[in-house]
Amino acid sequence: MIDHAMAAPLKHKYFTPGVWFLTALFGSALLIALVRFIFGLGLVTNLNNGYPWGIWIAIDVASGVALAAGGFTSAFLIHIIHKEKFEALSRPALLTAMLGYTFVVIGLLVDLGRYYNVWHPLLPVMWQGNSALFEVGMCVMTYITVLYIEFIPIVAEEYRNRVNLPILKFLNRPMGRLLAFLDSKMGKFMFIFVILGVVLSFMHQSSLGALMVLVKTKMHPLWWSPVLALEFLLSAIAVGFPMIIVESLAASRSFKMKPEMSILTPFARYVPILLGLYLATRFADLTIREVWHYVDGSLESRFFVAEIFFGGLLPFFMLLSEKIRRSPKWLFIAALLVVLGVVFNRINVYLVAFKPLYVSARYFPTIWEILVTLGFVAGLILVYRFIVIHLPVIHARRDAS
Amino acid sequence: MQRRDFFKFMGASGALLSGASVLGAEHQSKIDPDNVVGVLTDFTECIGCRECEWACKNAHEMATPPLESYKDKSVFANYRRPDETGFTVVNRFHEKGCTQTDLDVKVQCMHCNDPACVSACIVAALEKQDFGPVTYDAWKCIGCRYCMVACPFEIPAYEYNNALTPIVQKCDMCISRLDVGKIPACVEICPRNALTFGKRSDLIKVAREKIADNPGKYVNHIYGETELGGTSWLFISCEPFDTLNFPKLEQASVVTLPESIQHGIFKYFIPPAMFYGLLGMIMKLTKPDSETADNTNSSSEVHHD
Numbered sequence: 110m111i112d113h114a115m116a117a118p119l120k121h122k123y124f125t126p127g128v129w130f131l132t133a134l135f136g137s138a139l140l141i142a143l144v145r146f147i148f149g150l151g152l153v154t155n156l157n158n159g160y161p162w163g164i165w166i167a168i169d170v171a172s173g174v175a176l177a178a179g180g181f182t183s184a185f186l187i188h189i190i191h192k193e194k195f196e197a198l199s200r201p202a203l204l205t206a207m208l209g210y211t212f213v214v215i216g217l218l219v220d221l222g223r224y225y226n227v228w229h230p231l232l233p234v235m236w237q238g239n240s241a242l243f244e245v246g247m248c249v250m251t252y253i254t255v256l257y258i259e260f261i262p263i264v265a266e267e268y269r270n271r272v273n274l275p276i277l278k279f280l281n282r283p284m285g286r287l288l289a290f291l292d293s294k295m296g297k298f299m300f301i302f303v304i305l306g307v308v309l310s311f312m313h314q315s316s317l318g319a320l321m322v323l324v325k326t327k328m329h330p331l332w333w334s335p336v337l338a339l340e341f342l343l344s345a346i347a348v349g350f351p352m353i354i355v356e357s358l359a360a361s362r363s364f365k366m367k368p369e370m371s372i373l374t375p376f377a378r379y380v381p382i383l384l385g386l387y388l389a390t391r392f393a394d395l396t397i398r399e400v401w402h403y404v405d406g407s408l409e410s411r412f413f414v415a416e417i418f419f420g421g422l423l424p425f426f427m428l429l430s431e432k433i434r435r436s437p438k439w440l441f442i443a444a445l446l447v448v449l450g451v452v453f454n455r456i457n458v459y460l461v462a463f464k465p466l467y468v469s470a471r472y473f474p475t476i477w478e479i480l481v482t483l484g485f486v487a488g489l490i491l492v493y494r495f496i497v498i499h500l501p502v503i504h505a506r507r508d509a510s
Numbered sequence: 511m512q513r514r515d516f517f518k519f520m521g522a523s524g525a526l527l528s529g530a531s532v533l534g535a536e537h538q539s540k541i542d543p544d545n546v547v548g549v550l551t552d553f554t555e556c557i558g559c560r561e562c563e564w565a566c567k568n569a570h571e572m573a574t575p576p577l578e579s580y581k582d583k584s585v586f587a588n589y590r591r592p593d594e595t596g597f598t599v600v601n602r603f604h605e606k607g608c609t610q611t612d613l614d615v616k617v618q619c620m621h622c623n624d625p626a627c628v629s630a631c632i633v634a635a636l637e638k639q640d641f642g643p644v645t646y647d648a649w650k651c652i653g654c655r656y657c658m659v660a661c662p663f664e665i666p667a668y669e670y671n672n673a674l675t676p677i678v679q680k681c682d683m684c685i686s687r688l689d690v691g692k693i694p695a696c697v698e699i700c701p702r703n704a705l706t707f708g709k710r711s712d713l714i715k716v717a718r719e720k721i722a723d724n725p726g727k728y729v730n731h732i733y734g735e736t737e738l739g740g741t742s743w744l745f746i747s748c749e750p751f752d753t754l755n756f757p758k759l760e761q762a763s764v765v766t767l768p769e770s771i772q773h774g775i776f777k778y779f780i781p782p783a784m785f786y787g788l789l790g791m792i793m794k795l796t797k798p799d800s801e802t803a804d805n806t807n808s809s810s811e812v813h814h815d
Contacts, residue, residue: 151670161655222653222676
C-alpha cells in the first residue's frame with residue numbers, strides 16, 4: 110500500500126561506550142526486578158498503605174503510554190489523512206510505540222502484586238465495566254497486539270525468502286515463504302489495524318486520566334478535574350509528534366546521519382496547534398472550576414507552575430517560531446520540553462496531586478525504584494537500536510557520512 | 511475490491527469490539543441502602559479496652575497476641591491505622607472537651623453504599639454484597655492497588671512484603687460469621703454499648719433517638735449517614751468528627767461521575783464503533799487520486815517482487 114523502498118537497516122556497529130552504559134543500567138534494573146520478585150515490593154520500594162502507587166505507575170506506565178502516542182498520532186497523519194510526505198517518520202514512530210507499550214507492560218508486571226494474574230481482565234466472569242482501569246487493560250492488551258501486527262511487514266520485507274536460522278534450518282524455507290506471503294498480502298488489510306490502533310489509543314489514553322477522576326477527595330484541585338480524561342487524551346495527542354521529533358534527531362545524532370530537517374520542520378508546525386489545544390483546555394478547565402487561587406506558593410502549586418510553564422507555554426511559543434523549527438538544536442530542545450512536560454504532568458497527577466489522609470511523609474522513590482525506571486528506558490533504547498540496525502525502519506540517507 | 515474489504519472489516523471489527531460491550535452496560539444502582547446491615551459506633555460508650563482488636567484478629571485467623579496484652583495502653587501514644595495485620599484499631603484522643611478524660615475512637619472499613627474500591631477494581635475482586643459488606647476475593651486480584659488509591663477513607667492495606675501472594679487486607683464485616691447467623695466479632699466482644707449491629711435504617715433511627723434524648727451529649731451528626739452516599743458503618747460522637755481524624759466529605763458519591771463518564775464514552779460500544787467508521791471514511795475520502803485506482807495493491811506487489 111505504501112512504498113517503504115527508502116527504509117533500510119542501518120548496518121551500524123551496535124556497541125559504543127554509551128551503549129555499554131545503557132546495558133549496565135538495563136542489567137541493574139533487571140537485577141533489582143529480580144530482588145523484587147523474590148522478596149516483594151516492600152524491600153525495594155517506598156510504597157505504603159497511603160501511597161500505593163509510585164513512579165513505576167506514574168512514569169513507567171502512565172508516562173510510558175503517553176510517550177508512545179507517536180504511534181497513533183503519526184498513523185492518523187500519515188495513513189488516515191494521507192500526509193504521505195511524512196512517511197519517513199512512520200516506521201520509527203511505530204517501532205517506538207511497539208517498544209514503548211512492551212516496556213509499559215514489563216514495568217507494570219514488576220509493579221503488580223499478583224503479576225501472574227495480569228490476564229484476568231480477559232475472563233468475562235471478572236469483567237468490571239465500571240472500572241476505568243479495566244478499560245485501560247483491555248485496550249492496552251488489544252493495542253499491543255495491533256502494534257505487533259503492524260510491525261510484521263517490516264520483518265517480512267527484510268527476511269522474506271532469506272530466513273537463516275542457526276539450528277532449526279528445516280524451518281527456513283516455510284518461514285521464508287510465510288514472510289513472503291505476509292509481505293505481499295498484509296498491505297491489503299493493514300488499514301483495519303491502523304484505524305483500530307487510533308480508536309484504541311483514544312480510548313485508553315483518555316481512560317488513564319479518567320481513572321483518577323474517582324480519586325477526587327484525595328487529589329489537589331489544580332489537577333483533579335471532571336475532564337481529566339479529555340486532558341489526558343489531548344496531552345497524549347500533543348506529545349506524539351514531539352516524541353517523534355526528539356527520537357528522530359537523537360537517532361540522527363547517534364548514527365551520525367544528517368537530521369531530517371526537510372521533514373521535521375514542516376512536521377513541527379502541527380505541534381503548537383495540538384499543544385495549544387491542550388493548554389487552552391487546561392486553562393478553560395481551571396478557570397471554569399475557579400481553582401486558580403490554589404496557585405498560592407505551596408509545593409503543589411510550584412510543581413503546577415513549572416509543569417505549565419516549562420512543559421507547556423515555553424515550548425508552545427518556541428515552536429511558533431519558524432527559526433526554531435528550522436534549527437535541529439532548538440527544535441530538539443523545544444520538542445524535549447513538551448515530552449518532559451507531559452511526563453511531569455503524569456507524575457503530578459499520579460503522585461504530587463495525590464494526598465493520602467494519614468501518611469505524613471510524602472512519597473519519594475527509592476534509588477532502586479529510580480534505577481528500575483531508568484533501566485527500562487535504557488532497555489527500550491537498546492532494543493530500538495538493535496532493531497533499526499537490523500530491520501528497515503529508518504530511511505537511509507545517502508548523504509550521510 | 512477495496513469497498514468490499516472495507517465493509518468486511520467493519521463487520522469483523524464490530525464483532526471484536528462487542529466483546530468489550532460490558533463497558534457500555536447501564537449504570538446500575540447497586541444496593542438498596544435501606545436493606546443493608548451495619549454497625550453503629552458510639553464513641554461516648556467506648557472505654558478503649560481494645561478487645562475488639564483482639565476479637566477481629568482472632569475471627570480472621572490472623573496472628574493474635576493474647577487478650578491480656580491488649581490491656582497495654584502504651585499503643586495509644588501514636589495514632590494508628592488499620593493495616594494488613596489488623597482490620598480495626600482503637601485510637602485514644604486525649605483530653606477532649608466533651609469527656610472528663612479521653613475519647614476512644616474505633617476505625618475500620620466503612621462498607622460504603624457506593625464503594626470507590628469496588629468501582630475501581632479491574633477484575634471485580636472487591637464486591638459490594640446486597641446486604642452490606644464489601645468483600646475481597648484474593649483469587650481474582652491482580653495486585654494493582656487501584657482500590658487503595660481510590661478509597662476515600664484510606665482503608666485497604668497491602669502485604670508489601672509478601673513476594674508471591676500479597677493480599678489486599680481490610681475488614682469484611684465478618685461476612686463468614688454473618689453467613690452463619692452470628693454478628694461481627696468486634697460487636698460481639700464489646701463489653702459496653704459502643705457497638706450495635708443491625709439494619710442500617712434501624713441504626714440511623716437509634717442514633718437519632720440517642721442524639722435527641724441526650725441533649726448536649728452528642729454533636730448532631732451521624733457520620734456515615736450521608737458521607738459520599740452513605741456507609742454501612744455509622745458513628746456518633748461528642749466531638750466533631752474532623753477533630754477525630756475523620757475526613758470531611760460531601761454527600762455526593764464519588765463513583766457516580768467516573769462511572770457515568772465511563773458509560774457515556776462506551777455506551778454499548780457505539781461511540782468507539784462510530785469513531786472507527788468515521789476514521790475509515792476519512793481515510794477513504796482523503797486518499798490521493800493516484801492511489802485510489804483498484805490496482806494499488808497489485809502495484810505494490812509488483813514492487814516487492
